[in-house]
Amino acid sequence: MVEETHQKTVKLPHFTKLQKQNPHLDKTKPYPLDGTLVIDFTHVLSGPTCTRMLADAGARVIHIERPTGDDTRHMGPYLKDGSSEYFRICNAGKESIALDLKNDKDHQLVEKMIAKADVVVENFRPGVMARLGLGPEEMTKKHPRLIYASISGFGQYGPMKQDAAYDTVVQALSGIMDATGQPAPKGRPTRVGTSVSDVVAGIMGYSAIMTALYAREKTGKGTTVDISMLDSTLSLMVQDLMTVLGPNFVPERIGNRHPYMYPFDTFMCKDDMIAICCGNNHLWELLCNALGKPEWINEPKFNTNNKREANWEAVKADMEAVLKQDTADNWVQKLDAAGIPVGNVKNVSDTIKMPQVIDRGMIKTLADGNSVLGTPLKYGTWNSYGAQKDSPKLNENGDAIRKEFK
Amino acid sequence: MVEETHQKTVKLPHFTKLQKQNPHLDKTKPYPLDGTLVIDFTHVLSGPTCTRMLADAGARVIHIERPTGDDTRHMGPYLKDGSSEYFRICNAGKESIALDLKNDKDHQLVEKMIAKADVVVENFRPGVMARLGLGPEEMTKKHPRLIYASISGFGQYGPMKQDAAYDTVVQALSGIMDATGQPAPKGRPTRVGTSVSDVVAGIMGYSAIMTALYAREKTGKGTTVDISMLDSTLSLMVQDLMTVLGPNFVPERIGNRHPYMYPFDTFMCKDDMIAICCGNNHLWELLCNALGKPEWINEPKFNTNNKREANWEAVKADMEAVLKQDTADNWVQKLDAAGIPVGNVKNVSDTIKMPQVIDRGMIKTLADGNSVLGTPLKYGTWNSYGAQKDSPKLNENGDAIRKEFK
Incomplete structure (x- = not known):
């Protein structure tokens, strides 16, 4: 772990006070998954993201950890008390039991837990759970109502099923890295600055589990679920896939701008960058006026979207010459007031x-004062605050769970 | 629309033949959402992504279009027959009816359709459906079992609820753009090269609808659902959120490498770029041997992960000096054989x-020969091929639907 001593610190806003004012974040509402039992064999990121969403929806999630704990307990960033915020953000709201799956007694306990479960989730390499006698086919045959979800890099079948999957490798293979960044030859393929392949696979896992739970209510049938990080990341690539599958063109990397509309790009102001999206002549006219350049409206080089797109470098240079005269914040205020879609490029x-993020409870403060990501799934009828317990200490619920399922 | 005449063309592989060999893509299996009726008021991308997932799971999705058709019918890329691949990739498997929601007769028809529906999905600006007399509160009050999902840029409440949301603006505000790209001051915030905010909001919409359908089976209660593109995109930012919420540091953009492990980055070979992920000393040793540089294993500058991370620029330069002696394809083959997590940066x-993507049916060929994205949600029990019908022509099912719901 590299020490992060040179970094700028940030002061968090007072989330709790603002959240209290919002009736949509009523912590006392019933949860949509009340009464649902999930046995969680996941670790690190894709699997825990899926089971965190289940916990946020009110399922009881029992996280089975190896005796040394989930890997992310030993990864930073750390709080002052030594706890890992990586582990916390992925595991708040879950219970923890430490088990050795190769130990007979622990194995028997796990079998009893699965027998009572609605859902099992795991993200080992394909075959690991089967070798432990806990594989998806075996368990769903034994328990026909069980939903057994496996999340992996490349899926449970296919020639690459055994390959090690790291987010960066999956991003590379999926096409998202080649599509991101400034155009060739100067610009290079660029990694999305978050583990998007892991997180999206977790969300897809949640989607599939909920679909399977609904189908089970209708038919009584359980199922295996097989989610791959590569499939999930490819599913994000709709625009480039249109280009390949429609006219059969190879898509090209084009930086921050839109392929067919201009100005629809990022722009430098005096101090910082903003995004401006004007997809039609009406918005272009509003923009020219707001920039104090009404003469651009009828300028022959710029007066249709096709011309602006063809001359986008000239449009951008002219716009930035004006934008550089004031700060990003001032321009966002001015352009927003003029009805132009605009936003700061924010850290x-x-x-x-x-305020929009705070009001919607997207960062929530747990009972013990620690903060984690909130839930983006908001309901009128159901609890939309998400799980309210901090992440568990290793084996925190071990004794109680051993008694309950003995 | 800019003509795309300069682009390289690509020859598609023969999907159908390979897919036929795969028992997991059995087109005759029952769908998990058989018998579910969805009334789809969505347009362009976030909403149609959500209802496309519902159609792929076997729901009957009736796409209500304005008399001139969904905007994406008039956006490229186009096939030779003039149809839009943008529209197709978002709407394959749905039915279409063209309606004027301000016309009394059409309005009455829509009310009858909603009365029989399980799910309504819309992605207008907040308030538009209410002004048409079809708002979420009104409809769920009238039909207590209805799931009514709204997808928007910033959500149905909060100070920004009325702001226009374009993917690029949401990416800018969410922090994902600031996190993507080469480090400051040379590198600039970089847009993810796909409309990730739209697509992820669509997937979150699907997740919430499935959760609500399951809860309805248990309780009889419907609900409104409120999904925001900003909430959804922020949910991807787990690593940067850990940094902010844990030690309260401002996260910094670091290009393609991992913040704590090295070599875990992209590297140039003779012709192209590859990703290599070695997160521990064991993998580092395998890598040194595979590169023909066993002397690096005990090199004092490189012999722990912390040292490699601190000296990452030197490690990268030394590695690229070797990697540039051969092609990306050859290196991937060699390093993969040596057990090192590696992958090409692919378009x-x-x-x-x-073969992995083809075998899993991630691109599927419809009955009429057109190709679209497959579904990443794979089940043992349920159809995992997804919808099998091409996208509808405008109002293709209008007469039949008018008769059915009259």
């Missing part, structure tokens, strides 16, 4: 201070 | 030719 430490 | 036109 996430500023995103979480946005 | 999506190459991704879709991977």
Whole structure:
């Protein structure tokens, strides 16, 4: 672990006070998954993201950890008390039991837990759970109502099923890295600055589990679920897939701008960058006026979207010459007031201070004062605050769970 | 629309033949959402992504279009027959009826359709459906079992609820753009090269609808659902959120490498880029041997992960000096054989030719020969091929639907 002593610190806003004012974040509402039991064999990121969503929806999630704990307990960033925020953000709201799956007694306990479970989730390499006698086919045959979800890099079948999957490798293979960044030859393929392949696979896992639970209510049938990080990441690539599957063109990397509309791009102001999206002549006219350049409206080089797109470098240079005369914040205020779609390019430490983000409870403060990501799934009828317990200490619920399932 | 005449063309592989060999893609299996009726008021991308997932799971999705058709019918890329691949990839498997929601007769028809529906999905700006007399509160009050999902840029409540949301603006505000790209001051915030905010909001919409359908089976209660593109995109930012919420540091953009492990990055070979992920000393030793540099294993500058991370620029330069002696394909083969997590940085036109992607049906060929994205949600019990019908022509099912719901 590299020490992070040079970094700028950020002061968090007072989430709790603002959240209290919002009736949509009523912590006392019933949860949509009340009474649902999930046995969670996951570790690190894709699997825990899926089971965190289940916990946020009110399922009881029992996280089975190896005796040394989930790997992320030993990864930073750390709080002052030595606890890992990586582990916390992925596991808040879950219970923990430490088990050795190769030990007979622990194995028997796990079998009893699965017998009572609605859902099992695991993200080992394909075959690991089967070798432990806990494989998806075996368990769903034994328990026909069980939903057994496996999340892996490349899926439970296919020639690459055994390959090690790291987010960066999956991003590379999926096409998302080649599509991100400035155009060739100067610009290079660029990794999305978050583990998007892991997280999206977790969300897809949640989607499939909920689909399977609904189908079980209708038919009585359980099922295996097989989610791959590569499939999930490829599913994000709709625009480039249109280009390949429609006219059969190879898509090209084009930086921050839109392929067919201009100005629809990021722009530098005096101090910082903003995004401006004007997809039609009406918005272009509003923009020209707001920039104090009404003469651009009828400028022959710029007066249709096709011309602006063809001359986008000239449009951008002319716009930035004006934008550089004032700050990003001032321009966002001015352009927003003029009805133009605009936004600051924010660091996430500023995103979480946005009143819109706070009001929607997207960062929530747990009972013990620690903060984690909130839930984006908001319901009128159901609890939309998400799980309210901190992440468990290793084996925190071990004794109680051993008694309950003995 | 800009003409795309300069682009390289790609030859698609023969999907159908390979898919036929795969028992997991049995087109005759029952669908998990058989018998579910969805009334789809969505347009362009976030909403249609959600209802496309519902159609792929076997729901009957009736797409209500304005008399001039969904905007994406008039956006490229186009096939030779003039149809839009943008519309197709978002709407395959749905039915279409063209309606004027301000016309009394059409309005009455829509009310009858909603009365029989399980799910309504819309992605207008908040308030538009209410002004049409079809708002979420009104409809769920009238039909207590209805699931009514709204997808928007910023959500149905909060100070920004009325702001126009374009993917690029949401990416800017969410922190994902600031996190993506080469480090400051040379590198700039970079847009993810796909409309990730739209697509992830669509997937979150699907997740919430399935959760609500399951809860309805248990309790008889319907609900409104409120999904925001900003909430959804922020949910991807787990690593940066850990940094902000744990030690309260402002996260910094670091290019393609991992924050705590090295070599875990992209590297240039003779012709192209590859990703290599070695997170521990064991993998580092395998890598040194595979590169023909066993002397690096005990090199004092490189012999622990912390040292490699601190000296990452030197490690990268030394590695690239070796990697540039051969092609990306050859290195991937060699390093993979040596047990090192590695992958080519692929353009999506190459991704879709991977046997792993073809075998899993991630690109599917519809009955009329057109190709679209497959479904990443794979089940043992349920149909995992997804919808099998092409996207509908405008109002293709209008007469039949008018008769059915009259």
